[in-house]
Amino acid sequence: MIYKPNFKKAPIVSLNGEPVLLFNQQQHTLLDVLEIKKVNIFSECRNGFCGSCKTRINKGSVTYISEPLVELEADECLPCCCVPETNLDLDLTTDEPSNLYVQHNKTLITLD
Secondary structure, three states, X not given: OOOOOOOOOOOEEEEOOEEEEEOOOOOOOHXXXXXXXXXXXXXXXXXXXXXXXXXXXXXXXXXXXXXXXXXXXXXXXOHHHEEEOOOXXXXXXXXXXXXXXXXOOOOOEEOO
């Protein structure tokens, strides 16, 4: 008998094709890890405005740890209440300097 470990590879999260992090399950949500990596994603979730972090998924899938309170398209996710199920490519881009991230469907641009 051959022993096959039952483990799952940690998903790689990319921003428009650029890998930025390995989701290793030490964070609670996708939003938490994006914030740890200094990705400036617009979010008012903690202030009661559900849906403000809605982000388009280019490729991959997520699993929700709590049911989203807003309606989502098949290619959208709420990073505040999900984790990557597979490698994930989000519709976010980087620009110079390297700590600038722009969410395509939002008008907010912030620099640290």
